[in-house]
Amino acid sequence: MTNKYIVANWKMSPTSIAEAEDLLAYIDEHLQNETENKEHSLIICPPFVFLDDVSKILSTSRLSGQAELGAQDIALADFGAWTGEISGPMLKRLNVKYVIVGHSERRWKIGESDEVVNKKLKTILANELTPIVCVGERERNNNFQEFLKNQIKATFAGLSADDISKCLIAYEPVWAISSNPGAYPDTPESALESIFVIQEVLTVNCKLETRNLPPFLYGGSVNATNAKDFLSLNEIAGVLVGGASVRKEEFIQILKNS
């Protein structure tokens, strides 16, 4: 298997820095001992309040050079009066390299529109950070392809082909995200069908050459059992793991299976 991205989206967990340290120590120990010959790009996205500590741990432990830091959100502006927000330059000072944007929990629970996602995406790129752009339909109905096409067009509006090729795109069907009632994981085949729809919009509407298409990740109830099914596909460059990324034994299994 070629080098795959494993993105740990901790969301609003764990609840204390002690637990976060424990989780990282466990990953450190087992990464060295059990996943020796595995090649993966590990990206840890903790809550904002832990970024500073996690950044220090990633640069001083054996995880240095093996894991990079991601943020779960970014302010629309780099400076100024934006109560409660964290700017791109602040993230960069903490050694953040990636930023999740367009996550369905922000789109649907908090009400972030495509327009806001698009602006944040531009801010991430302007700060020379790598966006992990989440897209996905809410329901797998007859209209899902149309929904995806419109979401992609609006999310990437005004971006050059060059900028789009710098992103990672995470296809995360909302109905598959484990925090939603009745959620169940997508199948690799149907995830691939959606990825092809997204690729078509990017090549036809956004004028990307096929060879410049960005890497595609899958997210939505990824666990120790199903991760390898998604990761075995050439078209899927990695997984975005939510709930299972803070269950330490399970997360190590995902890394071992990648």
Ligand code: PGA
């Ligand atoms: P999940 O979350 O793995 O818990 O389904 C994925 C995500 O929300 O990014």
